[in-house]
Amino acid sequence: MIRCWRLDDSRQSLVLASQKDHLAEVVYWGPRLPDDEQLETLTRAHSIDVTGGMLDTNPELSICPEATRTFPGQPGLVIRDGAGRPYLPKFCFVEDQAEKDRLILTFRDQGGVLTYRAYFSIDPDTHVIEARAEIESTQPMYLHWLAAPVFPAPQLSDEMIDFAGRWCGEFQMNRTAWSAGIRYRENRTGRTGHEHFPGLIVPCRGATNASGQAYGFHYGWSGGHRMVAEELPDGRRQVQFGHATRIETEPATRFATATLFAMFSDDGLNGCSVAFQRHLRDRIVQFPDPARPRPVHYNCWEAVYFDHNLPELKEIAARAADLGAERFVLDDGWFGERDDDTRALSDWEVDPRKYPDGLTPLIDHVHGLGMTFGIWFEPEMINADSNVFRAHPDWALGGEDQILGRQQMALNMALPEVRNFLFERVGKVLADNDIDYVKWDHNRVLPMPDAAQTRGSYDLIDRLRSAFPTVEIESCASGGGRIDFGILGRTHRVWLSDSNDAVERLRMQHNAALFLPMVVTGSHVGPRTCHTSGRIIDIRFRAWVAAQRHMGFEMDPRELTADEAQVLRQVTAWWKANRDWMAGADILRLDSADPAVIAEQHLAQGGGQFVVFAGKSQTSAQISPRPLRLTRLTADRNYRVELVNRADAPGLSRGDQALKSGPLVLSGAYLMNNGLTLPWSFPETMWVVKGELL
Numbered sequence: 001m002i003r004c005w006r007l008d009d010s011r012q013s014l015v016l017a018s019q020k021d022h023l024a025e026v027v028y029w030g031p032r033l034p035d036d037e038q039l040e041t042l043t044r045a046h047s048i049d050v051t052g053g054m055l056d057t058n059p060e061l062s063i064c065p066e067a068t069r070t071f072p073g074q075p076g077l078v079i080r081d082g083a084g085r086p087y088l089p090k091f092c093f094v095e096d097q098a099e100k101d102r103l104i105l106t107f108r109d110q111g112g113v114l115t116y117r118a119y120f121s122i123d124p125d126t127h128v129i130e131a132r133a134e135i136e137s138t139q140p141m142y143l144h145w146l147a148a149p150v151f152p153a154p155q156l157s158d159e160m161i162d163f164a165g166r167w168c169g170e171f172q173m174n175r176t177a178w179s180a181g182i183r184y185r186e187n188r189t190g191r192t193g194h195e196h197f198p199g200l201i202v203p204c205r206g207a208t209n210a211s212g213q214a215y216g217f218h219y220g221w222s223g224g225h226r227m228v229a230e231e232l233p234d235g236r237r238q239v240q241f242g243h244a245t246r247i248e249t250e251p252a253t254r255f256a257t258a259t260l261f262a263m264f265s266d267d268g269l270n271g272c273s274v275a276f277q278r279h280l281r282d283r284i285v286q287f288p289d290p291a292r293p294r295p296v297h298y299n300c301w302e303a304v305y306f307d308h309n310l311p312e313l314k315e316i317a318a319r320a321a322d323l324g325a326e327r328f329v330l331d332d333g334w335f336g337e338r339d340d341d342t343r344a345l346s347d348w349e350v351d352p353r354k355y356p357d358g359l360t361p362l363i364d365h366v367h368g369l370g371m372t373f374g375i376w377f378e379p380e381m382i383n384a385d386s387n388v389f390r391a392h393p394d395w396a397l398g399g400e401d402q403i404l405g406r407q408q409m410a411l412n413m414a415l416p417e418v419r420n421f422l423f424e425r426v427g428k429v430l431a432d433n434d435i436d437y438v439k440w441d442h443n444r445v446l447p448m449p450d451a452a453q454t455r456g457s458y459d460l461i462d463r464l465r466s467a468f469p470t471v472e473i474e475s476c477a478s479g480g481g482r483i484d485f486g487i488l489g490r491t492h493r494v495w496l497s498d499s500n501d502a503v504e505r506l507r508m509q510h511n512a513a514l515f516l517p518m519v520v521t522g523s524h525v526g527p528r529t530c531h532t533s534g535r536i537i538d539i540r541f542r543a544w545v546a547a548q549r550h551m552g553f554e555m556d557p558r559e560l561t562a563d564e565a566q567v568l569r570q571v572t573a574w575w576k577a578n579r580d581w582m583a584g585a586d587i588l589r590l591d592s593a594d595p596a597v598i599a600e601q602h603l604a605q606g607g608g609q610f611v612v613f614a615g616k617s618q619t620s621a622q623i624s625p626r627p628l629r630l631t632r633l634t635a636d637r638n639y640r641v642e643l644v645n646r647a648d649a650p651g652l653s654r655g656d657q658a659l660k661s662g663p664l665v666l667s668g669a670y671l672m673n674n675g676l677t678l679p680w681s682f683p684e685t686m687w688v689v690k691g692e693l694l
């Protein structure tokens, strides 16, 4: 007997089938199928032949491949019984609950011990499929590995794209050729990590940013993930995502994966980016006040570090407000005896040496300047040199001889007393002061990965959010070490990187746009000489790169010359004038013919306007700029395009290139097929082009 189910939106169909009561298998995933497709026939058509050297029947590539069915690749579940013996289930169909955009499938193993349940839903507007799995057991079991429902990967694909990174170097794209065997990525650091962002894009042959077919995956969990992309000897391919292995350290009767977000795109990698961006922005992030425009930030970290001095901070705040800042964020150094990064983490009380009258004088001053006030915490961490550690050494996670990270240890977030303490201390600072924003940091990896730690962190954030529902939270972990849809269901912004180097940020932001919309991606104008790269960068480039995302400043404003301050004021004013529509826009990565140019187009909802940011990260190989093809415009309509910053053309741009002298009216067809020819420019500069549908 064959049972079939399908989930559809306007551009994709996902078909699952269970044969002979076995676990279901994805038998089709791709462009939308006709409504009257015969799913049983499709399932039979999907089966592959048998020849020499093969089993007599090919085992299904099911949503949880089972070793007991002779599956020749990585299984979806590895579990042991209470005595530590491997338990090898063979699942049989129990029931389905099928609604229009949702499907729940339940299977029980023949031994009657385990129940496996898979949940699928499809969002007709964002095109994102959410899938998760859970296991229930009649007796305590030890879980080694549980995959979220397993999807097949296309065979007409030559490579996969995943993401590596490091401190100050997040979102580095890797392209790896498919070949027999597995590509295995596992993050065992206990946080989402810079090293292995939990995402995967599988482009079909010939796909570009703007065209072709592609499949996208993201695992929404902050405790470290495992990804397996495997090609079986018969050519079939599977993609598995789940928590990192063995991070459930206690026996239990219920285990669940986080949500795997997946989609098929028929319009290139941008189809994946737009789906992820919209889903995150419109379905996952819960802004306390969605109508409130994203405020321009000022963060004092790179201006003062731990050296907090009230009159100086007041002067910095005044200058930041004059530049256009709307929220002042007081970073590390305001609590305990936190004079450097060796001490005081977890002593979350205002340092009376630096703030004898508490934070109120600074907050009042900031409010008087028309800004709101944000503050930094690193709740999950503790220094040995802290009052809290001296009182509760047993609260630290890991052994006494553990290797420290940034001179600190993590707190054991699985302990209710630790969470209660943090809730009370952080809550008191939020209750006693008028604070609308928390920058929540997490600067070290865990001594060992443990899912209970992540659940503890989630629980604390959830409690604080419900006690202080108007406070927004930024997820930071030495920059971009905790960015995923799990944490973003509880926070509102990410600190993408500790690198404020605009050249590096240009690339990072561009790659991160495969998953992240503008509204959650913090981007600050750093100091003239970048603190993490030593590069000296012109204010125009720094300002425009920050204006691509949720804009802010992080330099000491006292270093700005009058000209630099004026440029920053102007770009900030431009950002404020455009942020409303940009907040809802899709960021489209453009296929730049020049590898030196990293370009993207923010296209407003409805397509009525756009802005193109074309950043020249280095000197081009050829002399003249290559035309830049735009995307997703209406071919037979006209657009008025104008260089926003044409005054930035250098003297060496000597010609009368048309865009330099004013707006042009061009068709969508021309802009998409020939592309926009920009004036010549120096490296480390940005052209900004505004477009309007006429």
Ligand code: DGJ
Pocket (backbone or CB within 6 Å): 301, 331, 332, 376, 441, 443, 476, 477, 478, 479, 495, 497, 498
């Ligand atoms: C690491 C963060 O990424 C920085 O922005 C800053 O907040 C420091 N921690 C403070 O210690």
